[in-house]
């Protein structure tokens with residue numbers, strides 16, 4: 001029956017194929033949209049989290065020793081360089097994101113882009129701004145983007161306290177940048193504004209084909225297909241559309257994602273498996289399985305004595321005026 | 325001869341509309357029975373009750389000596405698949421399938437392998453003058469061709485009983501007679517019992533016996549009005 005259902009779905013003539021393609025396309029748009037949205041929200045969230053790692057909020061809560069922190073902007077040939085001055089006040093002070101340990105006075109870390117810039121210019125033009133011992137490279141967790149020019153420079157607490165925007169920080173980068181409620185709100189707006197029309201489109205596409213399905217299933221019941229056989233055929237058909245649609249949706253998503261990723265924003269590349277799973281279940285399958293449920297409802301009505309199932313839908317009513 | 329299927333005092337209503345009010349009829353093995361009567365008299369309803377498509381509100385249907393109306397839907401489905409064949413007025417072919425697949429459908433549903441099902445189905449095309457139409461879909465067939473494909477499907481599983489509801493109702497009279505000729509000769513050849521609903525006397529004339537349905541009851545055969 002499974003092979004038979006597939007046969008009906010993909011090799012049932014031009015009309016059946018059109019139907020499959022329309023439903024699959026709707027599912028594709030829906031799942032592609034949802035994937036892109038989730039990845040986008042996730043990307044923005046991750047991006048903001050990394051900004052939070054560069055511009056942490058002042059906080060003195062907790063028993064940890066605070067870290068003195070100052071973020072300043074510096075410019076070289078018109079390019080912005082982020083300079084973070086830090087000074088630990090004790091052994092429990094937090095460590096800035098992206099580096100293994102807080103630099104002490106006379107030590108610094110540089111981002112990969114800054115490192116290139118340093119190498120490309122004479123020391124008296126740029127490197128002299130960061131005197132002392134180079135401890136290494138700032139990792140991605142501390143960078144809003146891979147090409148961010150950034151230095152984390154160690155100092156004494158007294159020196160850093162005197163810098164502009166100096167603040168005491170007791171934790172760095174572990175507070176989510178977007179509150180959950182905000183993420184929900186964004187998703188809700190996207191769902192309402194974008195997915196709802198798509199769902200209506202899917203609904204219309206499936207309803208258009210419902211009459212035709214009804215006719216086919218009536219014809220099959222007539223020749224003795226059991227309710228289970230018909231349910232199998234309906235489910236296989238729905239699944240074919242869902243699988244095809246989801247595959248295309250993933251294709252769309254990856255096509256969309258590549259240019260985003262190419263914009264060198266590292267976080268656009270993230271879309272955790274949970275997101276994909278949510279897409280799979282909530283969007284494509286639900287909407288594509290609807291015709292099967294519609295049919296089940298239809299069959300229950302038919303079972304209660306309607307004549308419709310004996311004379312397949314689509315046939316005009318028998319002439320009533322004539323007499324034998 | 326023995327009675328193969330029988331309705332005893334069957335009533336059936338569509339909601340508030342009574343369609344059968346105590347209909348009784350018995351059909352003998354190998355017989356071709358015509359059920360006649362005015363439009364709306366309950367002919368189709370009686371046929372559907374006999375075939376186990378509709379379940380009577382009261383009364384009994386027995387097939388081959390056993391109650392049919394008390395069977396579960398699944399059992400009636402398999403009975404329809406294995407023992408009964410159907411030819412209706414129109415709309416009975418699955419539009420997504422080719423003609424030969426439509427004919428093979430009852431065999432496929434009862435688990436016959438695809439290749440042998442199609443083999444058996446193809447044999448009917450020559451027999452019913454349908455050569456070369458095997459791969460057409462129902463939309464690409466004329467009314468008479470579609471009706472012959474439906475007839476082939478009704479007979480392909482070599483049913484004991486063939487239910488025909490106005491099988492020529494959508495055809496012109498010449499095409500209708502060709503289909504009836506084929507139906508009757510194939511049924512006689514296979515020994516299939518035929519229950520034929522029609523309101524045309526010319527079609528009823530192909531039958532061995534005629535009964536008349538009026539107001540949901542089956543009247544004596546000698547009171548036929550044409």
Ligand SMILES: Nc1ncnc2c1ncn2[C@@H]1O[C@H](COP(=O)(O)OP(=O)(O)OP(=O)(O)O)[C@@H](O)[C@H]1O
Nearest residue numbers: 306307318319338343362363364365366367368369
């Ligand atoms: N699906 C249905 N819902 C409600 N009433 C129905 C339905 N089908 C038939 N009826 C009614 O039941 C009665 C018997 O109908 P049936 O179809 O058995 O008549 P028929 O003798 O086959 O008529 P025809 O020659 O026009 O086909 C009629 O009054 C008809 O209106």
Ligand SMILES: [Mg+2]
Nearest residue numbers: 318367368369
């Ligand atoms: Mg009728």
